[in-house]
Amino acid sequence: KKEGRNTYRLYRSEMDLAVQNHLTLETELRTMLDTGDGLFMVYQPLVSRETGLTVSAEALVRWQHPTRGVIPPGEFIPLAERSGLILSLGERVLDNVISDILRWQQQGLEIVPIAINLSAAQFWQSGFVQHVERKLADASICPELITFELTESLLLNKQAQGIEILTHLSELGCRIALDDFGTGYSSLSYLQHIPAHSLKIDRSFIEALDDPNQSSRPIIAAIASMAQELGLTVIAEGVESEEQWAMLGNYAIDTIQGFYTGYPVEADTFSMGLTSQLSQA
Ligand code: C2E
Numbered sequence: 001k002k003e004g005r006n007t008y009r010l011y012r013s014e015m016d017l018a019v020q021n022h023l024t025l026e027t028e029l030r031t032m033l034d035t036g037d038g039l040f041m042v043y044q045p046l047v048s049r050e051t052g053l054t055v056s057a058e059a060l061v062r063w064q065h066p067t068r069g070v071i072p073p074g075e076f077i078p079l080a081e082r083s084g085l086i087l088s089l090g091e092r093v094l095d096n097v098i099s100d101i102l103r104w105q106q107q108g109l110e111i112v113p114i115a116i117n118l119s120a121a122q123f124w125q126s127g128f129v130q131h132v133e134r135k136l137a138d139a140s141i142c143p144e145l146i147t148f149e150l151t152e153s154l155l156l157n158k159q160a161q162g163i164e165i166l167t168h169l170s171e172l173g174c175r176i177a178l179d180d181f182g183t184g185y186s187s188l189s190y191l192q193h194i195p196a197h198s199l200k201i202d203r204s205f206i207e208a209l210d211d212p213n214q215s216s217r218p219i220i221a222a223i224a225s226m227a228q229e230l231g232l233t234v235i236a237e238g239v240e241s242e243e244q245w246a247m248l249g250n251y252a253i254d255t256i257q258g259f260y261t262g263y264p265v266e267a268d269t270f271s272m273g274l275t276s277q278l279s280q281a
């Protein structure tokens, strides 16, 4: 009985600690977002299966924490979403990508389109498209250089309004990618109504390629061929091995993103890669 009480105590204090850590992290996130210092982007190449060339890159946010090192987005995006900080975080991300693009352009680099992830709150923020339009115009960045990645779940229950926003974004010239595709609840037939340019098959299907007993192969085949019929570029996410790369040659997949073709790297490293690609061409 006595031991039980001690265990309970321990559990309580561990829980308090977790809550405390969480609150601290939220406060630190808030403080960091005031200046934006500590937030930076890494860029992961998207590679053409046919040519092996980098055709685009995804911008992924990182937080250089003063004591904890680099914190991945999986740990602070959900926190930002819950605490209402996601709009200012999204703003910082957009600013960072814009300044990286401007720097690359000043270096005379011919850059590829950059994909930015959107959270639901950003997408549904009123005046979002006009806001993007103004920001890009102020920086003299061509909207064709920006892709917005969003998940199917974001459009759930509000498809008509969502399609309207996507149509405006796409009229502005930005591209739209459906991220983590296949994990949501929507039917495939809804795809024909979404003004998207590309579709990213979720990493879980690629991972399951290694296991012949899993049904991911017919699913990949179906998603890819249907997306292709609809005129969408098909991207496979999370390709980690040569075997997976080779296997994906059996399907209508245009583009590969994953550790096999390139890790996410800092802006300067990414631009060096682009430069050497150009000089080899
Ligand atoms: P996502 O948009 O699906 O991004 C792909 C994630 O998969 C990235 O994780 C990337 O590093 C990882 N990845 C890429 N290739 C491989 C691979 O071959 N194997 C494995 N195991 N992983 C791979 P990351 O950077 O930790 O980002 C996680 C998620 O956080 C993203 O998933 C996205 O949903 C969100 N996120 C990242 N940056 C932003 C941002 O700026 N804004 C918003 N709203 N969300 C972001």
Ligand code: MG
Pocket (backbone or CB within 6 Å): 058, 117, 149, 179
């Ligand atoms: Mg993404």
Ligand code: MG
Pocket (backbone or CB within 6 Å): 179, 180, 200, 202, 237
């Ligand atoms: Mg994804």
Ligand code: MG
Pocket (backbone or CB within 6 Å): 180
């Ligand atoms: Mg994801």
